[in-house]
Amino acid sequence: LDEVSKKSSLHPKPAGLVLQYGTAGFRTNAKQLDHVMFRMGLLATLRSKKTEATIGVMVTASHNPEEDNGVKLVDPMGEMVTPTWEGYATQLANAEQEDLLAALKDVIEKEAINMSQEANVFVGKDTRSSSASLSQAVLDGVSALGGHSKDYGLVTTPQLHYMVCCQNTQGKYGEATVEGYYKKLCQAFIQLTNNASNCTDDQKHLSVDGANGIGALKVREMESHLKKELHISLFNDGSKGKLNHQCGADFVKVQQNAPTGIKINPGERGCSFDGDADRIVYYYIDSEGQFHLLDGDKIATLISTFLKELLTQAALDLKIAVVQTAYANGSSTHYLEDTMKVIVRCTKTGVKHLHHAAQEFDIGVYFEANGHGTVLFSKAAEEKIQQLAENPGADDERKRAALLLQNTVNVINQTVGDAISDMLLIEAILAIKGMTIQQWDAIYSDLPNRQLKVKVSDRRVIDTTDAERRAVSPAGLQEAIDSLVKKYRQARSFVRPSGTEDVVRVYAEAETQESADDLAHEVSLAVY
Ligand code: NG1
Ligand code: ZN
Missing domain, CATH: 3.40.120.10 (Alpha-D-Glucose-1,6-Bisphosphate, subunit A, domain 3)
Known part of the structure; x- marks a missing residue:
């Protein structure tokens, strides 16, 4: 010492x-x-x-x-x-x-x-x-x-997580090198897209906002491994702009607007990474110039729909669940529970909570609304998928589904949310399903919502319960929120102290943007 x-x-x-x-x-x-x-x-x-x-x-x-x-x-x-x-x-x-x-x-x-x-x-x-x-x-x-x-x-944050996992599983998860990471992910991606036979070159195009950070560098490094199965136009690559400034996943999610520095034609897909490439959000601009955000909730929905269809085709009895936080758009939760009939869990904010909850299922899809998330497969699930994929006696449809599931396991970074890996999976799903970003967006419509930050003298006086959806202290705050929420249709609101900034966060959603804005504002006044 x-x-x-x-x-x-x-x-x-x-x-x-x-x-x-x-x-x-x-x-x-x-x-x-x-x-x-x-x-x-x-x-x-x-x-x-x-x-x-x-x-x-x-x-x-x-x-x-x-x-x-x-x-x-x-x-x-x-x-x-x-x-x-x-x-x-x-x-x-x-x-x-x-x-x-x-x-x-x-x-x-x-x-x-x-x-x-x-x-x-x-x-x-x-x-x-x-x-x-x-x-x-x-x-x-x-x-x-x-x-x-x-x-x-x-390296990106998820790349470092990946290296640690590879090292401690004696290479079973992959090789603990950046090159090994690209090889594993891109090989799985290419095998997935082999199932998208009628995908045109136009559909293979994606604009990526690298937030002027590490993700941009790593996308460049990876490109040659993609064998032209994905054509990336990279913006905010760090050569001019400042890190995260007016760009990146957090800016896009919170501002509900396109990042600066990106060129994207109406109807085309774009996505933004954050500064360490563990978050991703998608978007497009329609012919009227209107911006459409596809956040972590939409990503979770797309991925879980894909997985559920494959499980049905493979006739595999595996339990799939989606894990969200209180920030998940109410429409996504409804769609997942009522239409898709998957189990939905809500945990406290913070990846470790979601990760933990997702581990309890055969397949756990977890995403924060801000675009941080991944898919976890239990050991038993991976084994069942592998057995079926390698079973010479299985019929063709079941086998094809099992192979797709196997490549999904390989393309996803199960250690932590990973913008690069999530991007490859999303691109593969859209290609296989022959789906446009507009069709993906139309799976359900987001409820208008608003997030605000409130500066208070001591944010720790706010204590929450029920996965942060209800305040237990200070006395009277929850009652005040309840009575404000009652004034609006399809409304929901909650407050919680941030774990990363010295602020209290206010979230509100309602039938119209005006109502969501008003409600968020009124609730933030109740927090003082
Ligand atoms: P806090 O500041 O505790 O709200 C934010 C994000 C989390 C998570 C962490 C870590 C929101 C509302 N909150 O946490 O989801 O990503 O940062 O980066 O987006
Ligand atoms: Zn990050």
Whole structure:
């Protein structure tokens, strides 16, 4: 631990600074993060010793502005680090310089960590100007505790999750290289699109907004693997514009408008990634110039419809469910439950909650409305699909469906939401079904909705229940919301404290945009 004291003085903590490991790790102005990065290198090393597996550390602040940065830890199977260790992360990040060793010893003791155990840490970073030195601070932390590290350099968040999972499953999930990732995904994509025989070149075209971030770089790298089965026009590739500025998935979802810097003809498909390429949303502009957003809910609907049809064709008895949050558009939930007859679950905001709920089904499709999501297949489901696909006696229709399911398993990144992987699956589904983006959009109509942010002195006074759909404190708030909601048709509204920003979020939906806007405004007044 001598080495730790020596090296930590090169990454000193500003006295008094307090940060919290939130919904998506630490996230704040990059200038405040050097000590946090060093310490997350230390913590990842301890986590690796504890789990006797490789741990990931991703340096990114996703959709935040370029000046910010952040860090998240990735557990052995590629999932988010467990809550207890999020707590340790907060303790370690906030320990004053002279208390760091004691804080570290505390974790070692509580977790009974064998310090002679080997440690391996994979590190990745996004394209922010601060990411290079911050990821070096992580690497310094790892080496201070004698851990081994592998620096993947510039990768998307989901690529790093994928590498960690591959490494810890001895290659069963794939090869732990960026090249291996492209090969696996693109091969599955091409096999899927082989089933779309009458797809024209026009239908193979997609405009991608790379948010001036890492996703753009990686789409470029991947292109040659696609063998012209998908023609991508890449915009906001980072050569001119600023990261996430007036572009990217978060901008498009919240503004309900096209990103700047993209050229897209009426009726054509476009999609936007966020700054670390773990979110994706689709859109098109109709002949009247009207913008149409296809968000995470529409994506979940498209994917679950496709999977359900394949399960029927394959005559496989597997239970499929869709997991959403309170932000899911009410129309999507109705459509999924009443028309598609799939199980729908609602969890708290934050990918780890959705991921966890999705694990309880044979096939769990989970998406946040903002476009973060993926599909999870249970081991048993994967085995059944494989058996059928390889069964020489199975009839042709069943076998074709099983093969499509198998390639779907391979194209999707099951470790975490992945814009690139989701994009390939969506493009394959549209091609196979011969579906236009307008037809996809018409599956159901979104209820008009509005999201607002409210600044309050202490957002933690708001406490929620029922997957954040109802407020239990402060007293009277829920009653006030209920009576406002009653004034409008098809209305719903809720409030919750953000886990990533110092604001309270207000969501409202109603029969008309005017009503949704009014309701959101009235509810935000009730929050003060
Ligand atoms: P918060 O700030 O807790 O609402 C936001 C998103 C989440 C999730 C996290 C992490 C909304 C309403 N909230 O969380 O869905 O993606 O950021 O990035 O979009
Ligand atoms: Zn992101």
